[in-house]
Amino acid sequence: MYRYDQYDQAMVDTRVAEFRDQTRRRLEGKLTEDQFKPLRLQNGLYLQLHAYMLRVAVPYGTLNSAQMHVLANIADKYDRGYGHFTTRQNIQYNWIKLEDAPDILADLAAVEMHAIQTSGNCIRNISSDQFAGAAGDELIDPRPYAELLRQWSSFHPEFLTLPRKFKICVIASETDRAAMKLHDIGIRIVKNAAGEIGAAFYVGGGMGRTPMIAPLIRDFVPLDQLITYSEACLRVYNRYGRRDNKYKARIKILVHELGKEEYTRQVEEEFAHLLTQGIEPPIAELERIKAHFTDPAFDQGASDDLDLSDPAFALWVARNTVAHKQPGYVIANISLKPVGGIPGDASAAQIHLMADLAKEYSFDELRVTHAQNIVLPHVKKADLHTLWQKLDAAGLGAANLDTVEDIIACPGLDYCSLANARSIPVAQKISQRFAANGKTGELGELKLKISGCINACGHHHAGHIGILGVDKKGLENYQLLLGGCEGDDTSLGKITGPGFTEDGIVDAVEKATEVYLAERAEGERFLDTYRRIGMEKFKEAIYA
Amino acid sequence: MKILTGNDLKSGAVVWWTGYDWSIHVEDAVDVGDQADAILQREEGARRVNASYAIDAEPDGERGVRPAHIKDRIRALGPTVRPDLTLKPADPNAGNWVI
Numbered sequence: 001m002y003r004y005d006q007y008d009q010a011m012v013d014t015r016v017a018e019f020r021d022q023t024r025r026r027l028e029g030k031l032t033e034d035q036f037k038p039l040r041l042q043n044g045l046y047l048q049l050h051a052y053m054l055r056v057a058v059p060y061g062t063l064n065s066a067q068m069h070v071l072a073n074i075a076d077k078y079d080r081g082y083g084h085f086t087t088r089q090n091i092q093y094n095w096i097k098l099e100d101a102p103d104i105l106a107d108l109a110a111v112e113m114h115a116i117q118t119s120g121n122c123i124r125n126i127s128s129d130q131f132a133g134a135a136g137d138e139l140i141d142p143r144p145y146a147e148l149l150r151q152w153s154s155f156h157p158e159f160l161t162l163p164r165k166f167k168i169c170v171i172a173s174e175t176d177r178a179a180m181k182l183h184d185i186g187i188r189i190v191k192n193a194a195g196e197i198g199a200a201f202y203v204g205g206g207m208g209r210t211p212m213i214a215p216l217i218r219d220f221v222p223l224d225q226l227i228t229y230s231e232a233c234l235r236v237y238n239r240y241g242r243r244d245n246k247y248k249a250r251i252k253i254l255v256h257e258l259g260k261e262e263y264t265r266q267v268e269e270e271f272a273h274l275l276t277q278g279i280e281p282p283i284a285e286l287e288r289i290k291a292h293f294t295d296p297a298f299d300q301g302a303s304d305d306l307d308l309s310d311p312a313f314a315l316w317v318a319r320n321t322v323a324h325k326q327p328g329y330v331i332a333n334i335s336l337k338p339v340g341g342i343p344g345d346a347s348a349a350q351i352h353l354m355a356d357l358a359k360e361y362s363f364d365e366l367r368v369t370h371a372q373n374i375v376l377p378h379v380k381k382a383d384l385h386t387l388w389q390k391l392d393a394a395g396l397g398a399a400n401l402d403t404v405e406d407i408i409a410c411p412g413l414d415y416c417s418l419a420n421a422r423s424i425p426v427a428q429k430i431s432q433r434f435a436a437n438g439k440t441g442e443l444g445e446l447k448l449k450i451s452g453c454i455n456a457c458g459h460h461h462a463g464h465i466g467i468l469g470v471d472k473k474g475l476e477n478y479q480l481l482l483g484g485c486e487g488d489d490t491s492l493g494k495i496t497g498p499g500f501t502e503d504g505i506v507d508a509v510e511k512a513t514e515v516y517l518a519e520r521a522e523g524e525r526f527l528d529t530y531r532r533i534g535m536e537k538f539k540e541a542i543y544a
Numbered sequence: 545m546k547i548l549t550g551n552d553l554k555s556g557a558v559v560w561w562t563g564y565d566w567s568i569h570v571e572d573a574v575d576v577g578d579q580a581d582a583i584l585q586r587e588e589g590a591r592r593v594n595a596s597y598a599i600d601a602e603p604d605g606e607r608g609v610r611p612a613h614i615k616d617r618i619r620a621l622g623p624t625v626r627p628d629l630t631l632k633p634a635d636p637n638a639g640n641w642v643i
């Protein structure tokens with residue numbers, strides 16, 4: 001895992017001192033809220049429904065156990081004993097006091113973490129594949145490149161006041177596990193016909209009120225020009241992205257309005273110019289970063305045997321573990337979606353436990369996933385049963401990864417000041433409904449995603465089943481979408497028709513699943529059946 | 545009635561204007577009539593409140609005051625999904641007041 005060098009640490013420490021001074025001046029009345037707000041937002045401190053909210057960056061979702069312990073300590077000491085893991089692989093705290101914020105940032109800095117660029121019109125935390133470095137299907141580990149992009153984008157003076165926020169994702173496998181094409185820039189590391197490794201650039205994806213799938217604008221950028229090409233993409237956007245209208249300011253609108261060909265032409269022109277400027281970081285820096293991402297010391301003789309005689313354990317293994325590139329090991333997913341629970345929330349005690357388990361069983365490493373779960377990336381099969389028992393005892397043993405119970409839900413109207421409707425209670429009722437009717441297993445892979453407003457933080461456009469909260473004359477109302485997907489075959493969901501009440505939407509989801517069970521062909525997932533038979537039959541059943 | 549709300553500058557806690565101070569209990573809120581702007585300007589200036597605004601509300605029997613919009617009712621009570629963290633953790637029906 002990457003470790004800060006003296007420059008990283010100095011940058012973060014300096015920022016903490018600056019923010020401490022700014023907070024003091026705000027509390028003393030030397031700064032007005034209008035002056036202070038942009039400063040606190042640059043440090044991830046929002047004002048939400050019940051208090052200040054702090055969003056802490058987890059670079060490309062990777063954490064070590066010392067960092068995870070600090071996240072738990074913050075929940076205990078400064079918040080109300082829990083945190084919320086988000087679809088951007090970060091963590092948010094909902095009950096922060098302004099006067100505590102500088103101390104929290106100092107605690108984070110002590111373990112090489114911060115909240116810089118987790119808000120505002122800048123390049124946000126870089127996201128990546130949660131199985132990076134462990135997955136069998138990856139070409140190379142994408143994280144050194146994510147880290148290089150992190151360093152390039154941190155305090156990049158040209159890109160701190162973009163027309164709008166900017167999100168970049170880097171993956172390096174055939175299977176897209178990170179919603180790569182729904183980012184402002186999605187980068188897939190690929191091999192070309194000559195066997196060389198480079199990067200394919202997808203630019204102009206996003207969700208929000210105008211969801212778009214990023215088109216491929218270049219299928220191969222040599223890796224030693226990755227930053228230069230990224231810079232060219234950003235420059236064209238920074239120059240021509242619309243600053244006159246917040247709702248048209250994302251790069252997806254620019255790419256759409258110019259057309260992919262014209263945008264690409266301008267990027268290529270800028271790229272050619274930038275190549276003459278020598279802005280690519282030295283190879284030595286990349287090599288330094290790469291040295292932090294070598295494989296852990298796997299036990300080469302680790303056995304592949306697994307005793308599955310305990311049915312509850314066998315179910316968890318089947319649903320929550322994924323093949324590892326190293327024989328004798330697996331990737332273990334910890335579901336933060338207990339039946340009836342709050343998706344993505346974990347208590348301080350649970351966060352401490354996951355940190356301890358990572359130290360003991362996963363070479364000190366954890367990942368946060370965009371589905372709001374936690375991953376222990378390198379677990380020896382021989383340790384898996386003990387690990388599962390410890391998770392289960394702490395309420396972390398839900399065996400439901402990628403099922404209808406593994407719901408993504410944004411904070412919604414329970415916490416978020418932009419919300420139209422609550423998301424969490426809907427998620428709770430749906431997971432309870434399916435746990436009670438016993439169909440979770442039969443339904444197989446079914447990705448259900450809920451947002452409390454059109455901003456789409458809960459990825460509802462990309463859910464096989466999506467739910468969007470709207471305001472209907474002061475009452476909460478929910479629209480149903482079908483057919484979204486965020487993987488390799490990314491697609492955007494379509495609205496079924498008129499919206500539902502809170503209970504009505506739970507019934508509608510159940511009816512949609514009944515149509516699937518009645519209509520599915522051998523081996524089809526919910527999404528496949530929908531794609532084959534279309535919307536009509538679902539509509540008939542839902543609005544009957 | 546028109547009532548005033550905002551967040552306490554230091555703690556971020558949701559607060560309501562009582563006529564002379566800010567309270568965390570919505571039932572302490574008073575009708576400010578047409579004085580909203582003047583009070584808010586003065587109170588923001590005195591750094592006693594942050595992100596303040598005026599809302600419609602109505603008197604509400606035993607619970608005192610009921611904000612017109614669900615968002616402010618959730619602000620008044622706390623997150624409906626964590627009754628243990630609301631201002632009325634002991635009242636199992638508190639959440640119903642929101643809807």
Ligand code: HEM
Pocket residue numbers: 046048053085086087088092164167206207208209250409410411415416417418455456457458459
């Ligand atoms: C509670 C405070 C939050 C606020 C004020 C907020 C605000 C927003 C806004 C305004 C947008 C739309 C941006 C646009 O379309 O230009 C957005 C998009 C998004 N947010 Fe949030 N959000 C919040 C929480 C979250 C949380 C908790 C998550 C993760 C669960 C999240 C993840 C995302 C994602 C993935 C998108 C869509 C991707 C995109 O198009 O950028 N946000 N958010």
Ligand code: SF4
Pocket residue numbers: 410411412413416417418419420451452453454455456457458
């Ligand atoms: S989707 Fe809307 S309600 Fe949900 S977190 Fe984002 S801004 Fe808030």
